[in-house]
Every structure is written in C-alpha cells, then in structure tokens.
Amino acid sequence: MKSHLLSASTNRCSVENLRIEFNGVSVGYRLGDNLLSTLLNQGIDVSYGCRAGVCRACEVFNEMTQETVLCCQTQIRQSLTLSSYVPSPIVEIKINRIEHLSDYAVQMELFGPIDHVFGLPIDLHCSGQKKIRAYVESDALEPLIVAINPLTEPRIQHFLDSIKVGDTVEMNVAKSANVRAVSRFQKLSFDRFPIGLVLVNQSQASLNTWQAFFTKESIKEVSTLIVNNEVEEELLVIKQWLTAGSTKLGFSRAQWIIQGSQLSQETWAKIIQDVQLNPTKITFFP
Numbered sequence: 001m002k003s004h005l006l007s008a009s010t011n012r013c014s015v016e017n018l019r020i021e022f023n024g025v026s027v028g029y030r031l032g033d034n035l036l037s038t039l040l041n042q043g044i045d046v047s048y049g050c051r052a053g054v055c056r057a058c059e060v061f062n063e064m065t066q067e068t069v070l071c072c073q074t075q076i077r078q079s080l081t082l083s084s085y086v087p088s089p090i091v092e093i094k095i096n097r098i099e100h101l102s103d104y105a106v107q108m109e110l111f112g113p114i115d116h117v118f119g120l121p122i123d124l125h126c127s128g129q130k131k132i133r134a135y136v137e138s139d140a141l142e143p144l145i146v147a148i149n150p151l152t153e154p155r156i157q158h159f160l161d162s163i164k165v166g167d168t169v170e171m172n173v174a175k176s177a178n179v180r181a182v183s184r185f186q187k188l189s190f191d192r193f194p195i196g197l198v199l200v201n202q203s204q205a206s207l208n209t210w211q212a213f214f215t216k217e218s219i220k221e222v223s224t225l226i227v228n229n230e231v232e233e234e235l236l237v238i239k240q241w242l243t244a245g246s247t248k249l250g251f252s253r254a255q256w257i258i259q260g261s262q263l264s265q266e267t268w269a270k271i272i273q274d275v276q277l278n279p280t281k282i283t284f285f286p
Contacts (some may be wrong), residue, residue, distance in 0.1 A: 021081045022046070022060070029076050037070035041129045046084065048072060049154040060084055087122055090170045096143060096212075098165055106160060107137070109145040114173055122146060124161045125170040143209055194221030196279065198238070200260035201228055210257075223251055234263060235271070242275045253278050259285040 021037075022044055029038045036058050039046045049057035051072045058071040063081040093112030100106050110131070122144070123131040132155070134146040150157040163169065192266045197210055214222050227237050256269065256279045261279065265284065272279065 020076070020080045020082065023084055033076050034072070035069070035074040035076055035080075039071060044251040046071060048106055066226060085134040091173055092127070092168055092170055095163060095165055095167050095169065098160075098163070099193055103142070106148045106150055108134070108146050108148065110146060110171075111142070112145065122277045124159070125172075126155075126162070130155065131172070132159050156208075170274050177252060194223065194255040197224045198256065198258040198261065199220055199224070199226050200234060200262070202226070206259065222252065234261065235267065238263075239271060239275065242271065242277065243247050251277055251279070253280060256282040257285070258282060278284050 014030070019028050020038070022039060023093060024046065027042050027044060036046065036048055040048075040156055046060070047057045048071065050075075051058075052075040055253065056070065058135050059068050061067075061083045062069050065081055069080075069082065092113050093110040093114065095108060095213035097109035098106065099108075119135065121135050123133055125131055132148065134148045137145045137147050148156060148160070150160055187235055194213065199207060199210075207224070225238070225241050227234055227241075257286050261268070261284070263271075265282075268282065
C-alpha cells in the first residue's frame with residue numbers, strides 16, 4: 001500500500017526541536033521514521049493491528065490537515081498534531097436544554113440520531129466561526145449531555161450567545177459513535193392508548209429524558225417499570241411486577257416502550273401471553 005508522505009523533505013536526521021503532538025502529549029522523532037513505530041517506542045498508547053494498512057486500527061486524525069492518517073503507513077516528514085479522535089460525517093442535532101451551572105460550566109442537552117461514548121469530544125459547528133470543542137457527559141444513549149467551558153476562549157461565549165433552545169446545529173462526533181438514520185424519538189408514533197414504559201438498568205438521566213419527552217408531547221397516562229437487576233433476574237422481576245393488579249391496570253391495552261432489556265422479543269411475547277395483557281404496540285430501544 002502506498003505510504004502517506006507528509007511533506008517533500010527526504011532527509012533522515014535527528015531533529016531535537018521538531019515534535020509530534022498526540023492527544024496533547026509531545027513526542028520527539030526522527031525524520032523518515034515510521035509514525036506507528038515512533039509512537040510505540042516512546043510509550044504512547046495507540047491502537048494498531050495488521051501494520052499493513054488493511055485493518056485501519058491505527059487510524060488517527062491530523063489536526064493540521066483535517067484528514068485521517070494510518071500510522072503504520074506514514075513516514076514522518078514534518079511536525080504533526082494528531083488525535084485518536086477521528087470525526088465522523090456531520091450530524092444535525094437539536095438543542096433541547098441549555099443550563100448555566102456556573103461561570104465556567106454550561107451544560108447542553110442535544111437530541112439527534114447519535115449514540116455517543118462518555119468522555120469523548122464532539123465539535124459543534126458555528127456560523128462564521130471555528131468549531132467549538134465540547135465533551136460528552138452522558139451515557140451512550142441519546143440524548144447527549146455535553147459540557148462547555150465558556151471561559152476557555154471568547155468565541156465559545158459568542159457561540160453560546162448565538163444559540164437558543166430549539167435551534168438545530170451541526171456537529172462532528174467521534175468515530176466510535178453510533179450514527180443512526182433518525183433520532184430514536186422519531187421512531188415513535190402514538191395512538192389514544194396510555195403508555196407503559198419499561199426501563200432495564202437505565203440511568204436516572206434516561207428516566208428524566210423520557211419524562212421530559214412525554215411532557216413535551218402532552219402524554220399524561222404513563223405507567224413506568226424500572227428494573228435494576230442482573231440479566232438472569234430480569235425475567236422473574238418483570239413477571240412479578242406485571243402480574244400485580246395495579247401494574248396490569250396501567251399496562252393493559254397500553255402502548256409499551258421497552259429500553260435496555262436483554263430478553264428477546266420472543267420472550268417478551270411469551271411474558272405478555274402469560275400475564276394476559278394486550279398492548280397495542282411495542283417499541284424496543286437498546
């Protein structure tokens with residue numbers, strides 16, 4: 001496979017004042033050396049696999065050129081600023097909440113077709129400005145909760161001043177994020193029946209999100225089952241709960257939403273048959 005040449009220089013020599021920066025860590029190098037070998041030899045934790053450019057495990061992002069680089073196929077020809085964060089295609093997201101927690105912390109809740117990973121960065125696009133870097137604070141499922149420090153740079157405060165709840169903005173996300181075709185809430189359609197919500201091993205943030213969504217949609221008849229158990233106990237707990245008289249009243253002929261269950265849809269069909277409930281529709285979420 002053809003190597004990526006990062007400049008026209010061909011001299012192989014030690015250069016003390018040239019550095020590579022990888023995830024904020026400065027690394028010395030020699031011109032002409034292999035990038036992957038250089039990073040590994042200096043103790044940098046970088047993923048790799050085949051070393052032949054096929055598996056793409058060593059793909060990183062060149063902040064200078066805004067392009068991806070395969071470390072195993074790259075000869076060092078100049079100073080580099082690299083990141084293990086590789087942006088995916090741009091995703092449109094909607095701002096659902098903006099909360100100023102303090103002078104140096106603003107939290108935003110974003111809805112869109114994206115499941116992310118806690119702690120990884122996103123880049124928010126601003127009209128006429130450079131992208132704004134923020135970090136994901138929520139668990140993997142939509143919505144995203146991100147944190148921004150407005151004191152880092154003046155343009156960040158300008159960005160926050162220019163947006164409001166309900167706006168749609170664009171963002172780049174980490175390569176490891178799951179980009180879906182639509183927001184999970186776009187999959188839902190409601191009829192006249194009440195809602196039965198089953199949350200299995202979900203965070204309080206997930207419950208809050210559903211409650212806010214139901215309020216926004218003016219849905220008042222909601223019965224909720226929260227299960228925080230090991231997988232092998234899930235079936236027993238759900239059966240016990242659904243056979244209770246008060247539960248059957250709320251879930252009978254309701255539209256069910258089930259999130260996080262490790263049980264198969266066939267198992268759920270058997271549970272429903274056993275407890276003699278008759279949901280009008282069931283929607284599963286991971």
